[in-house]
Amino acid sequence: MKNVKKNRQSITIGSTTEKMARMSKEEKKPTFFQIICKGFNTEKLTVPRKFLTHVLKELSERAILKLKGSSDYSWTVNVTKTPKGAVRFNGGWQEFLKDNSLGHGDFLVFTYDGKMQFSIDIFDNTACHRIDDKINPNSISSSGDDSVQNLSSSESSEFDESTEEEEDEEDDSCKDSEATCEDNVSEDSEATQTESFKSNFPHFECVIGESVFVPSAFSRKHFPQGKSFEVILKNAKGKKWEVKAYPANGSHFLSKGWPEFASANKIIIDSTCIFELLRANTMMVHIV
Incomplete structure (x- = not known):
């Protein structure tokens, strides 16, 4: 019995090691x-x-x-x-x-x-x-011949x-899906990502891709989790647009209505914008 038990343990350890090796290879x-x-x-x-x-x-x-x-x-x-x-x-x-x-x-x-x-x-x-x-x-x-x-x-x-x-x-509005975003979720901090911009409101900075992916830390703190909802975006002149925010992978992204806002405000791929949360579900967008 002892030998059988040892063999089973050996098989279990071996299987676990192989699985970890596959996972490590996959992560690379x-x-x-x-x-x-x-x-x-x-x-x-x-x-x-x-x-x-x-x-x-x-x-x-x-x-x-x-x-x-x-x-x-x-x-x-x-x-x-x-x-x-x-x-x-x-x-x-x-x-x-x-x-x-x-x-x-x-x-x-x-x-x-x-x-x-x-x-x-x-x-x-x-x-x-x-x-x-x-x-x-x-x-x-x-999945037969997969040769390319x-x-x-x-x-x-x-x-x-x-x-x-x-x-x-x-x-031009959808050449690159990557959006590099950083957030500042401190309610009382004036530290910002852009030297020329200062605010006491929560905000995040984002390099625009196909859509706007909200940083997860910002989303968790300020947006309802797991739900889609309407967001009001304002430009520097105070004009408003309604944009839909959708939940995704523990965060949110802005999609429906964003193309119209971007087009009206001449925001293109690789533009850098700062999204400032003025009040619940209302953000001012600053083009850097």
Whole structure:
């Protein structure tokens, strides 16, 4: 009996060690996230510019998408590169969203497995990890040949550029999904991220991406958790816009109504803005 017990312990320890090793290896893989925003990334998906350093050497005309932890199905999407250097998933992306019943507010984490293959974790708008039970298998291609033909750097910089030249000009509001935000949640502090800006109100500074992702610390302290709600945004002249805030991954992001506010106030991708909370659900937006 003692030998059996020792063997069982040995197997358990070995399995745990292997699992930890796999997790450690997984953590080293590059990742990026996307929040599904209707009208921004439901037609096509822009890969964050900072992430391109991980894929440029292997860039090809198509990519393979899989759900993390599942090898039953895969989706092939076309990859294009615009004259301004943006890399996008086009053909096949809408099918991936449809087949997986993905909608506005869903939060996706892309893990790069190499050779233009991505594993995707899905979190719904309750900020919970979604179990793989919403797949529509009718139009899904099975995961057979996942090989992707690599292009040389010169070829990859040229493919499909001409087809998106006009589109790139029209799509200035959603070229890069990354938004770098920092917060200052102190009620009585005047310390700010920008030397020229001082305020006693809670505020955060954000580099604008496709939408505005509110820092989690700021969201937890000032916004209702796990709920969507309306936010009033004001410009320097006091004009107001109504914007929808959606819960995502323990925080919130501003989406519906944001494009109109950004367009009216000439806010573009990579602009830096300071969001100042004047009172409950009302913020003044300062363009730095």
